[in-house]
Amino acid sequence: MTTDTTTSNSLQARDIHVTLNDRKILNGASLNVPKGKLVGLIGPNGAGKSTLLKAILGLTDHQAGEITLNGATLDGWSLKERAKRVSYAAQGAPVHWPLDVEHIIALGRIPHLDPWQKITAADREIIHQAMVTTDTLHLKDRLTTTLSGGERACVMLARTIVSQAEYLCADEPIASLDPYHQLQVMDILHDLSRAGHGVLIVLHDLTLAQRYCDDLVLMHDGEIMAHGTAENVLTEENLDRAYHIQASRWHENGDHFLVPWKRSGTPRHKGRHE
């Protein structure tokens, strides 16, 4: 395992290239998720956000580039050690097993258990607290397959939280939520970053991205178009080039607000890097 002390407190992807079914999907994408920060990965549909997230998690093979976890290459970590350190909530919160909510959330504790070891009272307390935090306690005996999309998203966030991983990655965790629960989930993720976790989320809501994220990474066509603070990333020019939109902006009581307001062009659906 090679270790780089300068990156020992972050999850990093450097110059990642991914080709799937002869299509070049990522063309040298890089990303840094330091502990203590909430990083938002944004970009238009099909930009490559989920693919980059999966590459970082080792769920998609990359043909070139390097992923490091706390300064050591991802391949050097055993799957169990990786799972202890990085947790993942997939896009759409898919659930394939008809298990009740409490059991689905408890699966997030597996990396901490030995084979055949039962969950302990301490694990149960962590699971209970996660259900309180995510407002899912009332669902605990329901079959997860019977939940609404928004309820399922909150349950999958709880499962991610109970892992107590150093890094949490979530693909569109607020996509199916009502405004109250969107704010609740963003508050939870923000609080987790302030408690020392590195948090990476894919999101389309630019207003909440600007409000909550410490760093934004803007993807377009398999590449990183811009990264940095919301002020530097969500510029008029970048919004026009990446999304073909214009935003309305205003300041109030020291806060900055941005709301996507109108289209400024038509996206081109060109073949990627062919």
Ligand SMILES: Nc1ncnc2c1ncn2[C@@H]1O[C@H](COP(=O)(O)OP(=O)(O)OP(=O)(O)O)[C@@H](O)[C@H]1O
């Ligand atoms: N297995 C695959 N084979 C070929 N193309 C793929 C494959 N998986 C994804 N793609 C393509 O790669 C591109 C990036 O997909 P990805 O899911 O990473 O985008 P995204 O930025 O997460 O999009 P969205 O915001 O719509 O979820 C898309 O054009 C998609 O159609």
